Amino acid sequence: MSNTNYDVIIIGGSYAGLSAALQLGRARQKVLIVDEGLRRNRFASHSHGFITQDHVDPAEIAAEARSQVMEYKTVEWVSGRADAARRNIEVGSGETSFAIGVRGVRYHSRRLILALGVRDILPDIDGLQERWGRSVFHCPYCHGYELNQGKIGVIAGSALSLHHALMLPDWGPTTLLLNGAFEPDRDQLHALAARGVVIEHFPVKALSNHADVQLADGRTLTFSGLFTLAPFEVSSPIAQQLGVDMEEGPLGFTIKTDAMKGTSIPGVFACGDAARPMASVALAVGDGNLAGVGAHRSLMFETIHHE
Numbered sequence: 001m002s003n004t005n006y007d008v009i010i011i012g013g014s015y016a017g018l019s020a021a022l023q024l025g026r027a028r029q030k031v032l033i034v035d036e037g038l039r040r041n042r043f044a045s046h047s048h049g050f051i052t053q054d055h056v057d058p059a060e061i062a063a064e065a066r067s068q069v070m071e072y073k074t075v076e077w078v079s080g081r082a083d084a085a086r087r088n089i090e091v092g093s094g095e096t097s098f099a100i101g102v103r104g105v106r107y108h109s110r111r112l113i114l115a116l117g118v119r120d121i122l123p124d125i126d127g128l129q130e131r132w133g134r135s136v137f138h139c140p141y142c143h144g145y146e147l148n149q150g151k152i153g154v155i156a157g158s159a160l161s162l163h164h165a166l167m168l169p170d171w172g173p174t175t176l177l178l179n180g181a182f183e184p185d186r187d188q189l190h191a192l193a194a195r196g197v198v199i200e201h202f203p204v205k206a207l208s209n210h211a212d213v214q215l216a217d218g219r220t221l222t223f224s225g226l227f228t229l230a231p232f233e234v235s236s237p238i239a240q241q242l243g244v245d246m247e248e249g250p251l252g253f254t255i256k257t258d259a260m261k262g263t264s265i266p267g268v269f270a271c272g273d274a275a276r277p278m279a280s281v282a283l284a285v286g287d288g289n290l291a292g293v294g295a296h297r298s299l300m301f302e303t304i305h306h307e
């Protein structure tokens, strides 16, 4: 089954996608947002660091954004997962268009914005998954302040955790739990000591209570909060299906974009966590704003044919 033609389809209706939709709705473009509702920060009860919305439930920020965007009559919403995307050539004009599938229904548009977000690949430690976003975090700026300068544990995932451990003493006395992930060299040990970081060599067996760490030697260390740097992957294979260029960052691949958030495929734009190595709600909103304007400019000033 096939459905209406849109100017722009946005896959992902969280902060980045909604911000793109806001610009496009205000430009009176016909927009479809497709979203399956799995925001990256859905595990956290409060969001921090986004001006005017500090310490607000992230679901509330997303719901308020959605209700403001849906006031624009040319914007439509479909709940569900877009599981296929393809480029078409329009009969007659030869112009490129895009088709996406959601639960067996096909939707068509002249431009596509990928606001897919990413999925964190958490370390396989007993008790960690259920504490993610509650007492185990990845971003000190997002959740460090609320620990009130209490004791912080950094669970190493790779040598990148050195950087994490060197940052965290500004938020509280820090212990680096190496957990067999890497062995700091002499210079690194010196840098850690200069920041007052305590090093723990015994492997982590499990997490319990609020943020207690059970070590393999039987000891339990109690912390106010824990941090770990988890690798991630873009939440949906749609970007790869379309064949957009990706770029590798320290924790995973993101979609490569230019200054107006255009991807390597003309007519396809990308924004938010899926298209930038540094992540936050504020950055996703800014990114989405650019992608919305980028897609609108492309509609006004570019004719896109298949290369």
Ligand SMILES: Cc1cc2nc3c(=O)[nH]c(=O)nc-3n(C[C@H](O)[C@H](O)[C@H](O)COP(=O)(O)OP(=O)(O)OC[C@H]3O[C@@H](n4cnc5c(N)ncnc54)[C@H](O)[C@@H]3O)c2cc1C
Pocket: 011, 012, 013, 014, 015, 016, 017, 034, 035, 036, 037, 038, 039, 040, 041, 042, 043, 044, 046, 047, 048, 049, 050, 080, 081, 082, 083, 115, 116, 117, 118, 120, 132, 133, 137, 142, 143, 235, 236, 238, 271, 272, 273, 274, 279, 280, 281, 282, 284
């Ligand atoms: C535990 C935790 C706490 C965090 N706390 C903070 C904080 O306090 N402050 C802060 O600034 N940042 C925080 N972040 C980071 C923040 O969550 C992200 O930067 C932000 O969510 C990125 O927004 P986005 O719109 O790019 O992606 P997301 O919010 O992840 O949204 C992507 C959307 O796209 C949808 N989607 C993906 N693929 C498809 C598909 N094929 N079809 C349909 N829909 C699809 C998803 O379901 C989702 O709804 C936190 C992250 C985590 C993990």
